[in-house]
Every structure is written in C-alpha cells, then in structure tokens.
Amino acid sequence: MTSERLLEILDRASTQRVVVIGDLMLDEFVWGKVGRISPEAPVPVVEVSGESFYPGGAANVARNLREFTNRVGVVGMIGRDHSGETLRQLLTEQKIDTARCPISDDCPTIVKTRIIARQQQVVRVDREKIITPTAEQIASVVESIKATLSEIDAIIFEDYGKGFLAPELVSRIVQLARDQKKIVAADPNPRHNIAWHGLSVVKPNRSEAFYAAGIPWTEPTDSVADDEPLQKVGAALMERWDTQLLLITLGEQGMMLFQRGQTPHHVPTKARQVFDVSGAGDTAIALFTLALTASATPFEAADIANHGSAVVVGKLGTATVSREELLQNFENG
Numbered sequence: 001m002t003s004e005r006l007l008e009i010l011d012r013a014s015t016q017r018v019v020v021i022g023d024l025m026l027d028e029f030v031w032g033k034v035g036r037i038s039p040e041a042p043v044p045v046v047e048v049s050g051e052s053f054y055p056g057g058a059a060n061v062a063r064n065l066r067e068f069t070n071r072v073g074v075v076g077m078i079g080r081d082h083s084g085e086t087l088r089q090l091l092t093e094q095k096i097d098t099a100r101c102p103i104s105d106d107c108p109t110i111v112k113t114r115i116i117a118r119q120q121q122v123v124r125v126d127r128e129k130i131i132t133p134t135a136e137q138i139a140s141v142v143e144s145i146k147a148t149l150s151e152i153d154a155i156i157f158e159d160y161g162k163g164f165l166a167p168e169l170v171s172r173i174v175q176l177a178r179d180q181k182k183i184v185a186a187d188p189n190p191r192h193n194i195a196w197h198g199l200s201v202v203k204p205n206r207s208e209a210f211y212a213a214g215i216p217w218t219e220p221t222d223s224v225a226d227d228e229p230l231q232k233v234g235a236a237l238m239e240r241w242d243t244q245l246l247l248i249t250l251g252e253q254g255m256m257l258f259q260r261g262q263t264p265h266h267v268p269t270k271a272r273q274v275f276d277v278s279g280a281g282d283t284a285i286a287l288f289t290l291a292l293t294a295s296a297t298p299f300e301a302a303d304i305a306n307h308g309s310a311v312v313v314g315k316l317g318t319a320t321v322s323r324e325e326l327l328q329n330f331e332n333g
Contacts, residue, residue: 001300006330009304010068010323012294017071017151021141021173022058022158022165022187024076024101025110026087029054034117046117055090056112058158061187062096064286064308064320073097075141077133077164079109100144107131110162130163138169145173153293154183154200156285161189170194185289187281188212200292201245202237203285209233209248213240224253224266234258245298249284249309257302267302270310270329280309283321 029052034044055063058076065072074091078084078101087109091098113125133141145155155177159165174197177184183200190212196202210217210229213236218229230248238246238258246258254269287308291301307329311321321329 001303003327003331005300006304006327009291009294009296009300010326013068013290015071016069016153016290016293018065018069018154018156018290018293019073019075019100019145019152020058020062020065020156020158021075021145021169022061022156023110023160023162024055024059024074024078024087024164025057025112025160025162026083026090027054027056027060028052028111028113030113030115032115032117034122044117044122046115046122053086053090055087055094055096057110057160057162059087059091059096060282060320061156061158061286062091063094064283065290066094066096067320067322068287068290070095073100075100075145077102077104077107077131077137079103079107080105081108083109083111083127100141102133102137102140104131104137128162130161132163132166133169138166138172141169142172142176146176149176149180149182152182154185154289156289157184157186157188158282158285159187159189159192159194161192165192165194167194170196174198183289183292185285185292187285196241196243199241199243201247201288202241202243203247203249203281203288204237205249205281206230206251209237213237220250220253224250224256224268230256231264234264247284247288247302247305249281255284255302255306255309257298259298265299265302267306270307280313283308283312287321287326 031050032046032048036045038045062072062074080103110128115122185201186196187203190208213233215233221227248256255267257265284305288301288305291304308321308326311325311329312319
C-alpha cells in the first residue's frame, strides 16, 4: 500500500460514523517513585507524584477512533457515582457521544487503577461489580440503536467480560445491523458465552482464539507461516462464527488475517520498541473496522491496524495513535 492510498483511506475515514458497544471503564494511573521497602510488609512504598484518568475498556476503542473521525459514540453501563461522572466528562471533552449509555444506581462504574513507579507497573487494583443489563435497559439500547442505525456506518462490540454485552443485546443489534448491511465487528471475550455469528470481522488475540476454538494451547513457532495449530484454530473459528473475516493478533509476531477461500495472510509487526501492550487490541479493532468503512480491502485494513498497534505498544499506559503518528510509522516502514 502506498502513502497516497493510505491518505485516501484516512481522508474517507474522517467522515465515517462508528458506535462502540461494550464494557466501559475508567482507567486511573497513579504515578510515583519507589524509595524504600515498607516496614509493614516486604512491598515497595510508592511516593505519589501525580495521577491521570483516561476512558478505558470499550471507551478506549472509541478514543482510538476519535483520532481519525469526529463521529464516534459509545454504549455501555455507567454508574451514578463520581467515577461515572469523571468518565462521562472525559468522553464529552473528547466529543464522544454518550447519549445512549444507561446510567445505573446499582452497578458502580468499573475502575482500573494502575500504580506506576519509574515506568514500571507495581500493581493494578480493579474495582468492579459484574451485573448484566435489565430487560428494560436492553430494550432501551436496542431501540436507540434502531432509531439511529441509518446514520451509523459500523458497530464494534468490545467485550471485556464485565456483563454489559448480554447475548440478547448482541443478537438483537447484530440482526438489525445485518438487515441494513452495516459493518459489524467484535473483539470477543471467549469466556463470555456469546455466539458471534455472521459478523464482518471478529478479532481475538492468539490465546483467546485457541480458547474459543477449544484447541489446546501451543507455543508460537518462529515462522508464523509454519504455525499449523494457529491455522487450524483460524479455520475452526471461521466455521464456528460464520464470519467474513477473522483477525488474530499475535503480539510481537503481528497479526494473521483469515478470509474465506484464501490462504491466511500474515502481517508482521511494525513495532520498534514495546513498553506496554495494554490497549493494542483496542487500537487494532478500531483501525481495522474504520478502514473497512472507508473502502479499504481487508489486507489494507490489517496493514493499517498493524501500524497503529505498533505505535501504541511503544507508549506507556492507555494510549492512542494519532493520524500523524500512523503516517510516520507507515513511511518509516
């Protein structure tokens, strides 16, 4: 793909409208340094110098999309609490639409707190309560999507296994979207029993793919082209999920794209340095789906997603990739 072709796709992508549905979270980063070991227990004492908050989970997919188009919305449960107010404020500041999000008195906003000392994560603290949406909440979300579906180019389901993506919610929205020939993508959680049938693309990572296929895990081979268990997993999931495309992310080995009737296509990683792999999958599903809406071929979309992920893993924390960073990474090859 040439730089001119990439620019053409990105220019078209800037007008696309995408809604991300899934588990919304607030990511908190506590920054500091370790100067001593606690006298109370053999653990480091972190002297805090600051803290940062970012939209996380499905909201991080929306953040990645927002770098390339200003028409992004999210749908997910937000608690009626201080963390929920912070999350809504952050999303509003980034002009990400939250109008379809149910507000819950019973389900607190999910918060993941990472304590970082000298660029290393010391510990992560999760505050969450897994509650599925009520029948009334499901009906409300489905109706809100139905009412605006003509204005949407793609839907991304982002499943962190925290309960919002109830099977009924997913199946009803998928059917609506398929009826109107919309692009539908999913970043699945195989431990969450959802039938991802008939989607445009499903994007698990390697371990998730093996788990979902029910095939025993094997270590990656040096040559991805010779990784027969991976190819077996891909074929099994293409059949099970009846999806048009399957994109398996492979960490330091890049990605593998499966299409019906074609040989699996390996996209080697473009990462030059890796500081933090968290969020790379969010970037991959965001850019792959957005590129498809902008008339990119599956190969082109995988290439764009791969370059974007390569930038994100070189950053610390919940990060996104900008248009300028993506273009620079592409030009540097």
